[in-house]
Amino acid sequence: MAVKKGWCNMPLDELADALNAKTHTRVMRVDRPLPAALSADGVETPLFFELTV
Numbered sequence: 626m627a628v629k630k631g632w633c634n635m636p637l638d639e640l641a642d643a644l645n646a647k648t649h650t651r652v653m654r655v656d657r658p659l660p661a662a663l664s665a666d667g668v669e670t671p672l673f674f675e676l677t678v
Contacts, residue, residue, distance in 0.1 A: 667676040
């Protein structure tokens with residue numbers, strides 16, 4: 626479906642880079658490992674992230 630809608634051409638890398646710059650690398654993505662800046666406050670499993678705020 627994403628390919629049919631043209632969503633595969635979204636500038637995700639540029640958006641992620643801008644968000645990481647603003648948040649000091651504290652952006653969580655389900656398709657990437659938990660960032661080092663959040664690893665002390667969070668737990669990563671194959672099914673979910675758990676973050677203590």
